[in-house]
Amino acid sequence: MSNIIYIGYEFKVKPLQPGVEILIAELGYAGFESFVETEYGVTAYIQKEEWNANILDNIQILESNEFQISYQFNEIEQTNWNQEWEKNFNPIIVDNACSVRAPFHEKPNTKYDIVIEPKMSFGTGHHETTHMMIQHILKNDLEGKSVLDMGCGTGVLAILAEIKGAKPLDAVDYDNWCYLNSLENVQRNNSKHITVIEGDASVLKDKKYDVIIANINRNILLQDMETYVSCLNKNGMLFLSGFYNTDIPIIQAECEKHLLKFEEKLERNNWVSLKFLN
Known part of the structure; x- marks a missing residue:
């Protein structure tokens, strides 16, 4: 089996709650399948084959004036996942x-x-x-x-x-x-x-x-x-x-x-x- 490639988004959210809760819900509906809550927000993962450049267009909380949200993303090989989990x-x-x-x-x-x-x-x-x-x-x-x-x-x-x-x-x-x-x-x-x-x-x-x-x-x-x-x-x-x-x-x-x-x-x-x- 060839390795599945995931796209990982690291979100920083202020205030954390209920910001993270709302963000996870919206990302789930958009197709993200795994989430790791972090000290500053949440990291969300989606398989690359399910991803597209407009994946966040309908995430309404990103446009909200109630929350400050920034993010960055990169490709992640599933073989690196153990290290991610041991950190979090x-x-x-x-x-x-x-x-x-x-x-x-x-x-x-x-x-x-x-x-x-x-x-x-x-x-x-x-x-x-x-x-x-x-x-x-x-x-x-x-x-x-x-x-x-x-x-x-x-x-x-x-x-x-x-x-x-x-x-x-x-x-x-x-x-x-x-x-x-x-x-x-x-x-x-x-x-x-x-x-x-x-x-x-x-x-x-x-x-x-x-x-x-x-x-x-x-x-x-x-x-x-x-x-x-x-x-x-x-x-x-x-x-x-x-x-x-x-x-x-x-x-x-x-x-x-x-x-x-x-x-x-x-x-x-x-x-x-x-x-x-x-």
Whole structure:
């Protein structure tokens, strides 16, 4: 496989909040797929083949008088990604129960400890959506349940679900780099029941799960909702994230169209995660 080339934008934002939060949301809609919050703002990454010179034309916050934003960008080989993460990746602890850290971090005193090398993959636990999905997994009984981690990124959610007793599990991502990274992290954490699959919702045909975790983005969730519902067993649980408070009505309407019942909402810095029951 030839290396994927990424374009990395380093944004300096004043004031940081809610500037960074708004900027990440707008960049996500524009096609940027990975973000690293920094001391001065955020670094955003997009595959070069998805990039064009006008990629920032519709980023409204750049024209706002409320924020001062400057940026520079350059090409990044994915083989340089480890160095980027070692500079910026700090361990996190969710609800004093689950730690997500790199191999070079000291092991904390938590019930669940996950070690990952995130590389170019999304889903380290730092982002609000992954953080909330971890909270959902911590709060719910997954013992003996079959689980789908859709848009798995680093594989961290599938890994935690297995630690909580789920099996078997599928971790799916369309991005080859995420697929390879999840394979590494599954092996690193001694996971025995996770199958990592490269692909999109089309690979789910004829599959069934008790629990589906989908942390992607609003448009993909809406596009693939029918597939998720067709794969969800009776009395199954669907956890969704990757969108904002303002997106809840359209997400909820789509879920209710498929007879899913709203159960719970988590919120973190305007990002939300919703739980539905089948």
